[in-house]
Amino acid sequence: xxxxxSIKGQEPAEDQVTADLEQLMGYxxxxxxxxxxxxxxxxxxxxxxxxxxxxxLSLVVQxxxxxxxRLARKLGVERSGLVAIIDDLExxxxxxxxxxxxxxxxxxxxxxxAGRKAYGAAMATVxxxxxxxxxxxxxxxxxxxxxxxxxxxxxxxxx
Numbered sequence: 001x002x003x004x005x006s007i008k009g010q011e012p013a014e015d016q017v018t019a020d021l022e023q024l025m026g027y028x029x030x031x032x033x034x035x036x037x038x039x040x041x042x043x044x045x046x047x048x049x050x051x052x053x054x055x056x057l058s059l060v061v062q063x064x065x066x067x068x069x070r071l072a073r074k075l076g077v078e079r080s081g082l083v084a085i086i087d088d089l090e091x092x093x094x095x096x097x098x099x100x101x102x103x104x105x106x107x108x109x110x111x112x113x114a115g116r117k118a119y120g121a122a123m124a125t126v127x128x129x130x131x132x133x134x135x136x137x138x139x140x141x142x143x144x145x146x147x148x149x150x151x152x153x154x155x156x157x158x159x
Contacts, residue, residue: 036133043129049122052077056085057111060095061119065108067100076157094118 021027040051049057052075059074060066068086072079086109089095094115100106111119134142 057119060109061111
């Protein structure tokens, strides 16, 4: 496809292009996510837990005996994609797979002491990273932002 010739005076000013994007929710959410994710990686270090692995460990610690299917639903990932995350956590010694009495097809996920300890340390680091990154927001603004993001998320999860 050939590039359109530009006609002097008909190109939008660079500030106008930015201003248009600045009004789009998706653009701002994506840019904020990229910043949050990069800062998360920096906070936990190269050898630290990836965000998706941290999220899975968090739910296993909070909901011991959670099934893989339920964990996948809570994370919003395909069950097949969860297998690699569970394998990572198991190799780190942070969780165990246990059979569920009465249904041998279902595996429950149980955090180990090392998993609970690693989660506690990672959560403290993540909270510190978020506090620093969001230091320009008041406590009320942070709660409002979390509430709005959860509202968007819940809407998408119920459709």
